[in-house]
Amino acid sequence: MRCPLVAGNWKMNLDRTRGSQLVAGIRAGLDSLGVCERVEVLVCPPAVYLYPIAEALKGTPIRLGAQDLYHEPNGAFTGEISAAMIAETGARYVIIGHSERRHTIGHLEDDRAINLKVRAARAAKLTPILCVGETLPERSAGLTLDVLTFQITAGLVGVSVVTGADLVVAYEPVWAIGTGQNATPQQAQEAHGHLRSRLHELVGPAADEVRILYGGSVKPDNAEAVMRQPDVDGGLIGGASLKADAFVGIVQAALAKVV
Numbered sequence: 001m002r003c004p005l006v007a008g009n010w011k012m013n014l015d016r017t018r019g020s021q022l023v024a025g026i027r028a029g030l031d032s033l034g035v036c037e038r039v040e041v042l043v044c045p046p047a048v049y050l051y052p053i054a055e056a057l058k059g060t061p062i063r064l065g066a067q068d069l070y071h072e073p074n075g076a077f078t079g080e081i082s083a084a085m086i087a088e089t090g091a092r093y094v095i096i097g098h099s100e101r102r103h104t105i106g107h108l109e110d111d112r113a114i115n116l117k118v119r120a121a122r123a124a125k126l127t128p129i130l131c132v133g134e135t136l137p138e139r140s141a142g143l144t145l146d147v148l149t150f151q152i153t154a155g156l157v158g159v160s161v162v163t164g165a166d167l168v169v170a171y172e173p174v175w176a177i178g179t180g181q182n183a184t185p186q187q188a189q190e191a192h193g194h195l196r197s198r199l200h201e202l203v204g205p206a207a208d209e210v211r212i213l214y215g216g217s218v219k220p221d222n223a224e225a226v227m228r229q230p231d232v233d234g235g236l237i238g239g240a241s242l243k244a245d246a247f248v249g250i251v252q253a254a255l256a257k258v259v
């Protein structure tokens with residue numbers, strides 16, 4: 001049985017004080033649910049807040065992750081942050097290849113850059129959360145499963161996955177991110193089942209231990225239906241992770257999967 005993972009991707013939001021207040025609110029909500037062993041909960045703040053949020057998380061079961069890294073270990077890479085630097089903050093996860101980095105920000109990351117980042121994360125004993133997902137034109141052209149096959153295959157070149165701690169995958173259809181238009185539970189299961197099959201081919205039996213998260217306009221009122229799908233093992237949450245009540249509501253929906 002895979003332990004569901006609910007991860008908050010704060011993106012470029014909040015500040016130090018509001019981040020700490022959010023953590024306090026999530027903590028209080030989780031205490032009242034009593035979920036800590038059945039659902040894993042993760043927050044991914046902006047990099048400058050990793051240390052203060054690590055401090056705020058002390059004594060809680062909530063885990064810490066980063067939103068990106070650079071694949072080189074050190075050197076003249078102005079503005080970048082290495083996997084070892086992230087690990088030193090106490091973070092154990094790192095989001096890699098988020099669609100905003102593939103399609104929106106700066107020089108637009110390609111699958112080769114993303115693969116190097118996955119490898120760097122693993123070398124530093126961080127768990128990469130490898131994001132994949134099709135755009136609306138790709139879906140309309142019937143290419144969704146081909147895109148997912150390509151992205152998961154390219155992202156994992158040279159990466160060995162032996163246990164569920166070695167990798168998390170996030171399926172985030174680009175057209176569902178921040179739009180309020182989430183994938184139907186059936187669309188999500190089709191994509192997740194396909195990713196699980198490709199993972200079997202790529203990494204063998206550990207594919208059954210790898211959590212595959214759904215992301216894209218997940219809210220407390222639509223979370224349970226998508227999480228109940230057999231190959232959906234939790235969520236990567238954007239907007240709704242910025243409010244303690246909403247985020248805890250989504251954790252509660254994930255809990256319904258395991259009770």
Ligand code: 13P
Nearest residue numbers: 009177178216217238239
């Ligand atoms: P929203 O939940 O705001 O749609 O964002 C999803 C996402 O991109 C999480 O990484």
